Amino acid sequence: MNVSDERTVSLWAATEVVPDAVPLGQSEQVDVVVVGSGIAGLSVAYELAVAGQKVAVLDRGRIGSGMTARTTAHLSSVCDDYFSELTKLRGEDLARIFYQSQSAAIDHIQSIRETERIACDFRRLDGFLFPASGSQESNITRELDAALKIGVEVEKTRGVPFAGFSDVQALRYANQATFHPLKYLRGLAAAIRARGGVLYADTIVEKVEETDGGVRVTTVSGFTVSARSAVVATNSPINDRVALHTKQAPYRTYAMSFEIARDTIPDALYWDTEDPYHYVRLQPGDGRTDFLIVGGEDHKTGQSDDAGDRFAALTAWTKRLVPDVGVEINRWSGQVMETVDYAGFIGRNPGDSRVFVATGDSGQGITHGVVAGLLISDLILKEESPWRELYEPSRKTAGAIGDYLSENATAIKSFAEYIAPGEIDSVDKLRPGEGAIVREGLSKIAAFRDDDGTLYKRSAACTHVGCHVHWNSLERCWDCPCHGSHFAIDGTALNGPAVAPLARVGE
Ligand SMILES: Cc1cc2nc3c(=O)[nH]c(=O)nc-3n(C[C@H](O)[C@H](O)[C@H](O)COP(=O)(O)OP(=O)(O)OC[C@H]3O[C@@H](n4cnc5c(N)ncnc54)[C@H](O)[C@@H]3O)c2cc1C
Ligand code: FES
Known part of the structure; x- marks a missing residue:
């Protein structure tokens, strides 16, 4: 499951990217393992497959059914937070690199479309x-x-x-x-497969770790993929507790x-x-x-x-x-x-040498995903990229301190909610199709009553770092305000950074 199990459906959703992808059914060894099959994951996998690397892509849902299936796919090289603001924070040279790299991403999509004949x-x-x-x-x-x-x-x-x-x-x-995002992903996935890459759907990754000389990715089903490098392209990184999420x-x-x-x-x-x-x-x-x-x-x-x-x-x-x-x-x-400083975080995961990450897309996640393909494949294959500094995940965001503090105030507010009363005083008040936070003794419960009357009771504590989740009645899911996790009514994590489900409470 992933965000494609939320309720609304985009204009693109009927296009299946790789309908025959199956779950990982055994442990494997490849050159590079990519977690996440949106525009970022498939773009990285494509570049590496073209360079002759053996790649495996794992996704917790269907291939390409994450946020890329919900985009509107403007392919723009223009900073949507304004070049005037970006220049103030990062200087003219990096603002120029932003424009050049995002323009190169659009050129690259055009050239892949031609090489791979993607309609x-x-x-x-x-x-x-x-x-x-x-x-x-x-x-x-x-x-x-x-x-x-x-x-x-x-x-x-x-x-x-x-x-x-x-x-x-x-x-x-x-x-x-502009383009049709899922028709493009479908073509990209076919091109990866044609070069020996493998794509696994419905495979939840729970751990990404560095080992002696390589990396190991472990799935909830107990299989591992060992590789020389790993790329975490889960939109909101599942391998990071705070370093990136506070920025x-x-x-x-x-x-x-x-x-x-x-x-x-x-x-x-x-x-x-x-x-x-x-x-x-x-x-x-x-x-x-x-x-x-x-x-x-x-x-x-x-x-x-x-x-x-x-x-x-x-x-x-x-x-x-x-x-x-x-x-x-x-x-x-x-x-x-x-x-907080308007460019994504794309490159080596802070503190790691062989784990790479792509996140922080803002409203320009499609071109950022393609930048990730070019930048991360350069770091893996050549150790350097002309765009490294702009997108460096471990950069200090000192110039953006005001935004940094206001974004992190959300976490403080969220923890304070644990001492507030519930939204309703008893689950008996929930009508079919309704969700609400209920206090039961010292605990806060995320409660939902299904259309057939079935009651779901889960802990309101997000399994990432414990913020208090909120009901989303449009998508019928629990959203975490801190770093973007979403959970289904039965508690299953649909969107990172959380991987584990909300804890079950006596129903
Ligand atoms: C309404 C809307 C409009 C937008 N408009 C634009 C636009 O016009 N232009 C633009 O450039 N951008 C736009 N964006 C942003 C852009 O669509 C996204 O930033 C981009 O698609 C994200 O791609 P991604 O590969 O990072 O993530 P995703 O597409 O979400 O892919 C991440 C994948 O990781 C998988 N995953 C997560 N956790 C795990 C796990 N534990 N194990 C295995 N797999 C996991 C998920 O299932 C998912 O498939 C828009 C976004 C939205 C929602
Ligand atoms: S606490 Fe980080 S996403 Fe919920």
Whole structure:
């Protein structure tokens, strides 16, 4: 199980990446073992397989069914936290490397698509940043200046094709792109297999450790994969208790797709200056109808349970900007990991020499995943990468101390919740389909009553480092606000960093 067992379903979810992948059924020895089969894991596995390495990829769910199946797949080289902010924190040289590495990731997707003949609706297009309101036009000018200084292909333009926005100042970024994420992963997985790589689904990894001269990955089913190197690409790292998790925070984001008549708006990426920002793109449909995909309304994971209101706000925003939009097709949510200094953590896991990690994607996890493929394969094969410093997982994030403190205040608040009363005073008050936190004596219980009346009672203590979980009624799962774990109603971990299930309490 993984996040594909949560309730909402994205526009892409019907595409199966490797439907015949089976669980690991014996212990194995390979050159590199990769944990996680999203865009990051499969990108790393692909680069290494092309270089002649024997790779094994293990995933706790179906192949490619994690957050990559919930993305909206803008392929953008533009820092979504603004180059002006990135430059302030990391300096112009690293901001330039950010742009160059993310641009290289898009180029690389294009070249893999051609080499491996992957039909994934990839296309180059422009990206437009536009002000959410007139007062935010100054942000546009500041961002233009910062972007031009580091060599970004950008120009000021007037108007975007949305109602009421025909005369705003906007920025046009050239050479952005988009694709169908799961069709791309399907092609990547086939290319890995064609070079001798193996992919195992429904295989939960519980331990990743360095051994004399290598690594050993152990699964819950008791098998091991031994290798020279391991790559943990589980979106939120399962092998790390605090080092990385204190430098990033999980956010829930919401997406919807609507039918739209072809050519209603030009095919491009659009995002606004609101915080959190709205993001918009198109996906070709059959015949004369396409899909308009919109997203936004993010909040820190576990800190709101009002998805209905967020989808209503997203729908209203969409209809205001695109009055001719058609019927809604899908609505779904997912999680992104925001780092305090705006670049992901990709490279050697802090304290390890042969275990590598890729996390901290922010809203740009697809291009970050492809960067991970290039960067980590370089570190494994050549010991160096021109992008190492920017993405170094063990870097100090001193310039971002304010964000660091506010993200970590979440953990302190979360532990304080153990002494607060429950949300309801008895599980008897739970109606079918409802979940809530209940106090029973000294313990806090995560309780859920299924539609058929079955009651599930689990400890409210997250099995990562013990924060207090919160009910998510949209996805019918328990979300941990600290570092992004999700748990099913029966306590099974669906998303890292937790691996172990929530403890069972007398039912
Ligand atoms: C709604 C939404 C919109 C987004 N829009 C964009 C966008 O427009 N552009 C963009 O670039 N990014 C976007 N993102 C972010 C991007 O989609 C993600 O950051 C990216 O897909 C993450 O890829 P990943 O490989 O790190 O993780 P995943 O795809 O989640 O893969 C991790 C895998 O690890 C597996 N795993 C976890 N724990 C274990 C374990 N213990 N054992 C074995 N396997 C395990 C999981 O099952 C999963 O399959 C968006 C995200 C969301 C949710
Ligand atoms: S995810 Fe770290 S304590 Fe829950």
